[in-house]
Amino acid sequence: MTILESLREIQPEMTDWRRDIHKHPETAFEEERTSDKVAKLLESFGMEVHRGLAKTGVVGSLKAGTGNRAIGLRADMDALDLTELNQFDHKSVHDGKMHACGHDGHTAMLLGAACHLARTKDFDGTVHFIFQPAEENLAGGRVMVDEGLFERFPVEAVYGMHNWPGMAVGTFGVCEGPMMASADFFELVLTGRGGHGAYPHMSRDPVLAAAHVITAWQSIVSRNVDPMKAAVISATQIESGFTGNVIPETATIRGTTRTFDMGVQDMIEERMRKIATSVAEGFDMKASFDYQRRYCPTVNSPEETGHAIAAARAVVGDENVNDHITPHMGAEDFGWMLKARPGCYVFTGNGKDGLGGCEVHNPNYDFNDNALPVGAAYWVQLVQMQLPAAGA
Structure with a gap:
């Protein structure tokens, strides 16, 4: 069974997590319920959980084998100040707040990867699962770095991911160097x-x-x-x-x-x-x-970009990875983490037309649940390739 096939088996659980978070959106530094949910799930996976960085940030640490290498994987958790126009069952219950950028999906994908890796422990070293608040407008990533994220959780590299409407589910886009603007x-x-x-x-x-x-x-x-x-x-x-x-x-x-x-x-x-x-x-x-x-600009370091490309290709095939995507003038506070440590930020497809095709920051947007196992599989593949288990 491939990693992607394995992650598809827990897609129903990831979907439930994602839709529950979508239904209860919380904006910058107010992600109390979301943080509680993330922390409880990580603890149920058997992880060491740390809270309090940037007020509502959560870091789950998982160690396997005897290796002393470590990498960080980051997902953002916050919603936007926007009134949702969708009418499905998991629409926002908070007037004027909604998950219009897919951070609910990013959180669920990283939780899915954490669940799989905690169960299999098929790597050698430490993975720090970083759940970050306040990506929108207030740069919670910078706050986490300033409050000592990488001093408390040392990593050799840190990786981030964002869904992208207009790209098909099962595809990835990335480029070396500047990926998003200041x-x-x-x-x-x-x-x-x-x-x-x-x-x-x-x-x-x-x-x-x-x-x-x-x-x-x-x-x-x-x-x-x-x-x-x-x-x-x-x-x-x-x-x-x-x-x-x-x-x-x-x-x-x-x-x-x-x-x-x-x-x-x-x-x-x-x-x-x-x-x-x-x-x-x-x-x-x-x-x-x-x-x-x-x-600051989000700038992908060369070596780590190569690792990200290799992991994405291993999950979805060479033909579904664009490794020279055009950089975007939008901004992402993951840039502050990349300024502190080498790493790479990638886009994963949310869908082209219909389901998943609506642009982010739109009151009709919803994350495409079909992308959940793809993103989670990418995280797992990246960990296994960067921290290979003995004999792998």
Whole structure:
């Protein structure tokens, strides 16, 4: 029996776990019920369970054989602040919260792998199963690293996985190097002098200044970034004013920037700040600029990418693994773990059309349960190949 066939035997259990988590979504650092469920399942598998990192994080440790090597496998647990529109039995019972990105499936897949490996122990070394909170918006992965994840649970490499709608179930996508972009978030507050709309010469108009700032910021990518490198600056919010005949006192601009290169990241922050303050000075007003680096680029290390490709091919065949997938400008806080340790992040197919084809962060999204044994089998295969049992 292949690993995939073996994992299909426990697909009903994984499906039950996944749908229960989907029905009870919890957002960043509030994953109390989810953490309890994960911890209890890991304990029932006979694992040593650790709790408390990043408040609701869970780490299950499993040792087999006599080897002293260790790797980490990570799944995210949190949901989104989004009202679900699905009508199936396992739809969210919490208004305004739903699993719209498949973290319920990621958790169930890693639990399935943990269950199988705890039962068979067909590897030599230690596997740390990392269940991480707050991937969405608040970078719980960074918090876990900052609170000592890899000091408490030393690993030679760490691996992550995300479902991907539009890719068929039973396929994988990965690439060496940058896989997903950084995600920085900014807020600029321009403070001028309010006044009557009929007498603009007696005011200092922050709306006009904001328009100039946004336009000037767009020149950074076209004139300061190497054309062979990717970058995005998106001003997504502008707030100002109360009525049509009053020039407001302040204008606030918010948005996000993305890039795969940390040098470009540094330059973008510096140029945005300089342009904002210079334009404000030119319009005789003040600028307060806040720039938060919430997610670093997710960069796959060469050797570990090779290991991930080999494991995926062993599960689904060479023809079902795209090892040169195009990197995505979306962000993933697993990048902070990859910054601390070598490793690899892969995509696994959630389905093309119909079941599993709906894009993530959509109120109609649902994880495709047919992908559960595929993802779990990948985890098991990766462990067996990285930590081979004696005589294997």
